Amino acid sequence: MIYLFALLAIGIYSPALSTIVQPDQIAKTVFLNDTTFVAYNESTTKCRIECADAETMLQQDFRAYQKVWMYNNTEMFSAIDKTFMDANRSIEYETVWRTYQILNFRFQVLNVEDSGAYQCCIRSTDLAYQSFVCYSTFLIVLDEMPEDGVNATAMPATTEAPPSPSWNVVIENGDTLNAQAENNYFLKIFEDNVTAIHCLVNEVEVNIKTSNSFPPPLYNDILIQSFNLTDHSGLYVCNGTLQIGNETTIESVSFTVSQSWNDNKNADLLDAKVVAEALKSAFTVFSAFFTPLFILLAVFGA
Known part of the structure; x- marks a missing residue:
C-alpha cells in the first residue's frame, strides 16, 4: 500500500505499474499523424493524445484490450501534468488497478x-502471449509560433484540441448515465418516436438539446453536449408527446446523470467526423431559422 501511494506521490505512472513492452513483443507499429502544439500553462485548449486511430477505437472489444502507454x-510516464481520460481517474489510487x-x-x-x-500498445487478452500493436504519435512542442509559421515539411501547428469523445447511449427508465467531463x-x-x-x-x-x-x-431524443458537473448532473424527468392517429399521449422517463468513470451499458463510441458534420449542419439550420426571427423581433418590438 505504501509503495502504491509512493508511486503516485512522485508522479511516476506506467499503465501496468512497471510494464514496458519489449521490442520482440510488438507485431506492428502504426504511426499516427505528428501533432504540433505551442507550449502552454493551464490553457483552455488542451493537447490530447489518443491511444489508437478512430477506426480501431470504434471496435466493440477495444475497451477490453490491454493497453500500455510508453x-x-x-x-x-510522468503523470504530474496529465489527465488520463475516458475510463479512468486522473491521479488516484484506482488508477493503478484500472490502467x-x-x-x-x-x-x-x-x-x-x-x-x-x-506510444499506446494494445493487445487482446483472450490469447496467451499475443503480440502488441503499437500506435505512435510524435508530439512537437514549440516555445512560440514562428512568425513565418511552421516550415512546409512539418505539420501545421495545432490550434484546437482533438474533439472530445461522443457516445450513443440507450437510457431506460431508472438508469444512470455515467458521464465524463467534456x-x-x-x-x-x-422506445417510440x-x-x-x-x-x-x-x-x-x-441547457440541454432535445x-x-x-x-x-x-x-435524437437528447443531446448533452460538453458534459459538465454543474449544469448537467442530477435527476432528469423527461416527457415526450406520442401521436397515434388522432390520439395523443404523454410518455415520461426519469433517469440520473452522474459524473463517473464507470462504463455505460448500451453505449457505442461515435466517429468524431460523423458527429462534427451532424453538429455543424444542425447549428447552421438553427442559425438560419433564428436570424430572421431576431430581425422580426427587432423591427416589431421597437
Missing part, C-alpha cells in the same frame, strides 16, 4: 520538454 519507447481501460490522456501543462514519441452524449430515452420532448433536471430548466434531427446513427 514515452520514447522505454521511459516511464487497462485508459483510452487517451490530456496535458494540463504542456512544455517543450514534453516533445517526443508517445464528452458528448446522444441519448435515446423513449415521440415529439416535443421536455426535460427538467433537479426540477429546474437546464427532439433533435440528427442523421443516423446519432440518437
Whole structure:
C-alpha cells in the first residue's frame, strides 16, 4: 500500500505499474499523424493524445484490450501534468488497478520538454502471449509560433484540441448515465418516436438539446453536449408527446446523470467526423431559422 501511494506521490505512472513492452513483443507499429502544439500553462485548449486511430477505437472489444502507454519507447510516464481520460481517474489510487481501460490522456501543462514519441500498445487478452500493436504519435512542442509559421515539411501547428469523445447511449427508465467531463452524449430515452420532448433536471430548466434531427446513427431524443458537473448532473424527468392517429399521449422517463468513470451499458463510441458534420449542419439550420426571427423581433418590438 505504501509503495502504491509512493508511486503516485512522485508522479511516476506506467499503465501496468512497471510494464514496458519489449521490442520482440510488438507485431506492428502504426504511426499516427505528428501533432504540433505551442507550449502552454493551464490553457483552455488542451493537447490530447489518443491511444489508437478512430477506426480501431470504434471496435466493440477495444475497451477490453490491454493497453500500455510508453514515452520514447522505454521511459516511464510522468503523470504530474496529465489527465488520463475516458475510463479512468486522473491521479488516484484506482488508477493503478484500472490502467487497462485508459483510452487517451490530456496535458494540463504542456512544455517543450514534453516533445517526443508517445506510444499506446494494445493487445487482446483472450490469447496467451499475443503480440502488441503499437500506435505512435510524435508530439512537437514549440516555445512560440514562428512568425513565418511552421516550415512546409512539418505539420501545421495545432490550434484546437482533438474533439472530445461522443457516445450513443440507450437510457431506460431508472438508469444512470455515467458521464465524463467534456464528452458528448446522444441519448435515446423513449422506445417510440415521440415529439416535443421536455426535460427538467433537479426540477429546474437546464441547457440541454432535445427532439433533435440528427442523421443516423446519432440518437435524437437528447443531446448533452460538453458534459459538465454543474449544469448537467442530477435527476432528469423527461416527457415526450406520442401521436397515434388522432390520439395523443404523454410518455415520461426519469433517469440520473452522474459524473463517473464507470462504463455505460448500451453505449457505442461515435466517429468524431460523423458527429462534427451532424453538429455543424444542425447549428447552421438553427442559425438560419433564428436570424430572421431576431430581425422580426427587432423591427416589431421597437
